[in-house]
Amino acid sequence: MRLAPRSLFGRLVLILLGGLILAQLATAYINLAERDQLLYRAGGMRLAQQISDIVKLLDSLPQAERRRVVAVFNAPPLAVSLDRPRIAPAKTSAETDFQQSMFTTVLRYALGEDAAVNVVRLDSAPESFGPGSRGGPPDMPMMQGRGWGRGMGPGFAPGGTFFTVQIALRDGTWVTFDSHLSPQATGMPLRLALTLLILLGTVIVLSLVAVRWVTGPLSALATAAEKLGEDINRPPLPETGPIEAQRAAKAFNTMQQRLSRFIADRSRIFTAMSHDLKTPITRLRLRAEMLDDEALREKFAKDLREMEAMVTQTLDFMRDASTQEAVQRVDAMALLESLQTDYQDSGSKIEIEGKVAQPYPGRPLALRRCLTNLVDNAIRYGGRATVKVEDAADRLTIRILDDGPGIPEQELEQAFEPFFRAEASRSRDTGGTGLGLGIARNIARAHGGDLVLRNRPEGGLEAILSLPRIAAR
Numbered sequence: 271m272r273l274a275p276r277s278l279f280g281r282l283v284l285i286l287l288g289g290l291i292l293a294q295l296a297t298a299y300i301n302l303a304e305r306d307q308l309l310y311r312a313g314g315m316r317l318a319q320q321i322s323d324i325v326k327l328l329d330s331l332p333q334a335e336r337r338r339v340v341a342v343f344n345a346p347p348l349a350v351s352l353d354r355p356r357i358a359p360a361k362t363s364a365e366t367d368f369q370q371s372m373f374t375t376v377l378r379y380a381l382g383e384d385a386a387v388n389v390v391r392l393d394s395a396p397e398s399f400g401p402g403s404r405g406g407p408p409d410m411p412m413m414q415g416r417g418w419g420r421g422m423g424p425g426f427a428p429g430g431t432f433f434t435v436q437i438a439l440r441d442g443t444w445v446t447f448d449s450h451l452s453p454q455a456t457g458m459p460l461r462l463a464l465t466l467l468i469l470l471g472t473v474i475v476l477s478l479v480a481v482r483w484v485t486g487p488l489s490a491l492a493t494a495a496e497k498l499g500e501d502i503n504r505p506p507l508p509e510t511g512p513i514e515a516q517r518a519a520k521a522f523n524t525m526q527q528r529l530s531r532f533i534a535d536r537s538r539i540f541t542a543m544s545h546d547l548k549t550p551i552t553r554l555r556l557r558a559e560m561l562d563d564e565a566l567r568e569k570f571a572k573d574l575r576e577m578e579a580m581v582t583q584t585l586d587f588m589r590d591a592s593t594q595e596a597v598q599r600v601d602a603m604a605l606l607e608s609l610q611t612d613y614q615d616s617g618s619k620i621e622i623e624g625k626v627a628q629p630y631p632g633r634p635l636a637l638r639r640c641l642t643n644l645v646d647n648a649i650r651y652g653g654r655a656t657v658k659v660e661d662a663a664d665r666l667t668i669r670i671l672d673d674g675p676g677i678p679e680q681e682l683e684q685a686f687e688p689f690f691r692a693e694a695s696r697s698r699d700t701g702g703t704g705l706g707l708g709i710a711r712n713i714a715r716a717h718g719g720d721l722v723l724r725n726r727p728e729g730g731l732e733a734i735l736s737l738p739r740i741a742a743r
Contacts (some may be wrong), residue, residue, distance in 0.1 A: 606622055
């Protein structure tokens with residue numbers, strides 16, 4: 271299964287969008303990681319500075335005054351106590367707990383490297399944060415509004431990080447802080463997400479416009495190349511766009527002009543040859559009529575008819591006069607029935623299966639000639655012809671079947687070459703000029719379709735004429 275797009279536009283879009291999405295994901299990851307560290311460092315610095323100020327204040331007071339000061343600061347999200355026993359130092363290393371190591375670093379920076387500090391990360395809120403908890407004497411009310419929420423306990427945001435910090439004062443007393451660090455550092459802000467989405471969307475739109483701008487001239491060039499076979503005199507490509515597109519369009523237009531001049535010159539030459547050849551053939555026919563020997567006269571007349579047919583078909587093949595006819599709506603079913611009547615009147619057997627539902631936009635004389643060549647070929651080598659019609663919304667398909675000997679598989683494509691005749695048709699009595707199939711294919715391709723040959727499994731040959739339902743050019 272092919273996953274890569276087949277068009278240049280699709281491949282460029284896939285590469286650009288893939289690279290942009292990967293770049294955006296990497297940028298978002300780096301931004302969030304750096305933001306977490308910076309915000310956590312900033313939030314931890316504020317809390318560490320607050321703890322450092324309290325420690326310095328307690329160091330400057332006598333023991334009798336310390337409890338009143340502790341009671342003032344004892345309120346979540348920072349509970350202070352002088353009565354807690356020492357706790358075992360944390361065993362978590364910097365590599366296994368980034369938040370704890372970061373907070374310990376900023377705390378030592380605020381207190382000084384010589385300070386005795388022990389930081390322990392907690393899995394849940396400490397008991398000192400429970401409703402009614404106090405760190406001071408009963409007569410010292412806890413400050414209101416510093417973290418309590420309408421009877422629901424302390425009003426700090428859930429999802430943050432809890433720490434218990436113990437610091438030794440200068441006189442050896444250990445003060446304990448139960449602290450809470452806000453979770454804001456770990457969340458992705460809506461503004462950052464919107465910024466990344468807007469940036470990604472803008473770059474995607476600009477990439478699509480740029481890719482379409484680049485591949486547009488190539489698509490126009492490919493379309494012009496496809497249509498060139500249908501109409502050599504089609505309007506030239508506009509020589510606009512980037513320098514490379516202008517050069518390609520100019521080269522294509524120059525090629526088209528040269529081909530058009532070559533075909534026009536060739537048509538003029540063969541038209542003159544047609545006139546020059548028909549004149550001596552006519553004289554020869556008149557002279558043949560003067561012969562007294564009837565058998566000899568008939569032989570001359572037959573040779574002249576074959577010569578005239580060969581000259582006419584050769585010139586028609588070289589001129590490809592089908593493209594000079596105007597396009598109109600053709601009743602293809604009436605055309606087939608007319609051919610059937612003509613062949614039946616001459617004693618040939620032809621059957622038609624299927625029906626054409628709607629008119630086909632084409633060149634009626636050219637289509638009649640194409641079908642006549644195919645039916646002639648079927649009757650000449652198979653004795654009879656069967657025409658099967660398949661009409662669809664986008665395509666008209668006509669199959670001409672015969673019961674003849676067929677053509678070797680390796681010669682099916684070669685049968686369209688000028689003057690080619692299969693081995694079974696080399697007799698002068700049955701073989702034509704070898705131009706009928708080539709002319710029929712030229713007419714089919716002039717209508718944007720094609721003609722192919724296929725050997726039937728039950729014997730005989732099948733000519734498949736495929737005509738798209740678009741206005742022929």
